[in-house]
Amino acid sequence: TSHLLAARDVVIISGLSGTFSNIYNDFIVNMRQNLVTRPEVSKDLEATFAALKPEADRRVEDMIATASVVFARGMTEAELKEVSAFFNSPVGRKYNQARPQMINEVYQQLQPWTYRTSDFFYQFTRAEMKKRGHDIGG
Secondary structure (H helix, E strand, C coil): CHHHHHHHHHHHHCCHHHHHHHHHHHHHHHHHHHCCCCHHHHHHHHHHHHHHHHHHHHHHHHHHHHHHHHHHHHCCHHHHHHHHHHHHCHHHHHHHHHHHHHHHHHHHHHHHHHHHHHHHHHHHHHHHHHHCCCCCCC
16 A cells, blocks of 8 residues: 555665665675685685575565555554655665664664663662661662
């Protein structure tokens, strides 16, 4: 239906489908890095990757179809078309281009923030519990 096609368009144009493709790409990079010390397997490994690619593409298509159904359930066709229009606009294209780097930067900040915030929550709870007559350790 046109509703499902609109959802599929959003899954693809928003970059979500790239996340699915990255599973295969990351696997390839990882395998190459792990087997770099064995140059005798390089040619056969590349042939194996080539043989695996059609199945990887089929699996990505399966996930795009699944995600499209989810998006179609969550938004009307008109809403999906508006989202698509955004991603096709200059600012939407800029967002998609800048997003990976921005997300990487957020994750770099998130790790120490998560530790500090969790520690703060624990220390606060510990102090409050101590005020109320409970020593919860630490």
